[in-house]
Amino acid sequence: MTWKIFKKDKNAVKTKKGPVREWADAILFAVIAATLIRTLFIEAYVIPSGSMEGSLLIGDYLFVSKVNYGARMPITPIGIPFTAHTIPYTDTKSYVDVQLPYYRLPGFSDIKKGDIVVFNLPTEADSPLYRPVDRRENIIKRCQGTAGDTLSLVNALVYVNGKPRPPVSEGKMAYVIKTDGSGINPNLVNELHIDDFGAVDNATFTGNATLESIKQLKTYSNIKSITPNIAIKGFVDDRSGPVYPLSHPDYKIGEMPRYNWNVDNFGPVIIPKKGWTVKLDSLTFPIYGRAIAVYEHNTVKVNGKDIFINGKKADTYTFKMNYYWMMGDNRHNSTDSRYWGFLPEDHVVGKALFTWMSIDSTASFANKIRWSRLFRGIK
Incomplete structure (x- = not known):
């Protein structure tokens, strides 16, 4: 048998990729790289509601680590990249409902009490959505209890294994504020970031505020008393x-x-x-x-x-x-484990690391960016 050895012709002219092919290759590479980064390492997330105020504010943009607790492998791997559950501006599913078993890579640590965790909303397992685990909306809460607690x-006040958990210093509670009848200046309400502020009568008001805001409010002479607006033990609270x-x-x-x-x-x-x-x-x-x-x-x-x-x-x-108990820091303005029960481990997305941007949609154009919250660690 005779073997012929073909040598590469050094003088052969290489076929140059056209601009369309170059752009297509670049986009494909970017999509694959971004998908791997979002799946295995880190993902951006924005705070959509006030359930974590004042620890986290509406408009805070976060980076969420996938490696701390171990990256969850895709459960519905076939779908349009960078979409959650539907194609934008439509009600059409953005994924093929072919599901793989739950598997998570090893992580640096387990979830600890006090961690702020991003996870999939468990109630979207129910009618009428019936969404797969990894296609449910992402929400964020603080872990108050871990498996076995x-x-x-x-x-x-949260008790775990018979011991009280320390209150979150920047978290909010509901209060009843009694005045001498002169009312409370709306500018002061905004300055102290008192949410859901409302009047019961001419002298009594309610609102959600941090401990620091309450301390400042008590220094005003027209404030007669401020008490936590806590539901009575043994009764379903109408609120x-x-x-x-x-x-x-x-x-x-x-x-x-x-x-x-x-x-x-x-x-x-x-x-x-x-x-x-x-x-x-x-x-x-x-x-x-x-x-x-x-x-x-x-x-x-x-x-x-x-x-x-x-x-x-x-x-x-x-x-x-394993399961977890999640609660919002804005204690009386949060739909959390008190309403939907235990959080399964397969719903966990990752650990919140830091805010890289914060935008106040209610502020004027010049004050949109909350500069003090940029690249701020989360605790």
């Missing part, structure tokens, strides 16, 4: 409505037990931990049934007082994932 709220699990009565054994919990007095509840076995009865099932059925993908049916999981009668259940 026993958590309760007593007069708006907030029913809290979990009454807010999500997915499964019932007879009638739902009267837990008599509200937004400021809640629990105690044990936060599920991977491998923990809970006894299922009429008191515990309404609390843990949602996690068992919705988040851990079991078929659950109730027949009288009997509970069936995947067709088998069950009086216990062993959890497959």
Whole structure:
């Protein structure tokens, strides 16, 4: 057999890429690189609501680390890049509903109490959206309890394993403000960043404020008293409505037990931990049934007082994932774990690192940028 060796002709003319091909290659490379960075390392996020004020403000732009807790691999990998769940300005899905099993790369640390975490909104698992985990809206809250903790709220103070959690210094609470009848200057309300400010009568007002703002307000001579506007223990608060699990009565054994919990007095509840076995009865099932059925993908049916999981009668259940308890720092203006229950670990997106930009949409053009918040660490 004769082998012919072909040598590259040094004088051959190379075919030059046209401008369209060069642009296409550059765009493809940029999309792939950006997707890998957003998936594995870091992603930008903007604060859309006031649930974390005053720790984080509406219009704060954050960088969120994927590596701290370990990057979550895409669950719905086929879709239009840089879209969440729908094609912009349409109601059309931006992804193909082909789902892979949940998997997370190793991270630097576990979620700790006090961490500010970005995660997917658990309630979008429900009707009418039924979105996959990684296609649910991103929201941000502070972790108050981790897997295995026993958590309760007593007069708006969080207790974990019987010990009080320190209040967030920059967080907000609801207050009742009594004056001598002369009212409160609206400019002062804006200066002290008092939210949801309203009048009960000519001398009484309500609003959400930080401890520092309340201290300053107390120095004015027309202020007679300021007291926290806390829901009474044992009663459902009309301001907030029913809290979990009454807010999500997915499964019932007879009638739902009267837990008599509200937004400021809640629990105690044990936060599920991977491998923990809970006894299922009429008191515990309404609390843990949602996690068992919705988040851990079991078929659950109730027949009288009997509970069936995947067709088998069950009086216990062993959890497959870790869960967390998330709450907003603006305590009385936050829809969080008090309303939708435990956060599953597969919903966790990443840890908030720092604000790189902050824009006040309500300010004048010259004052739009909050310069003091640029490149500010998050704590």
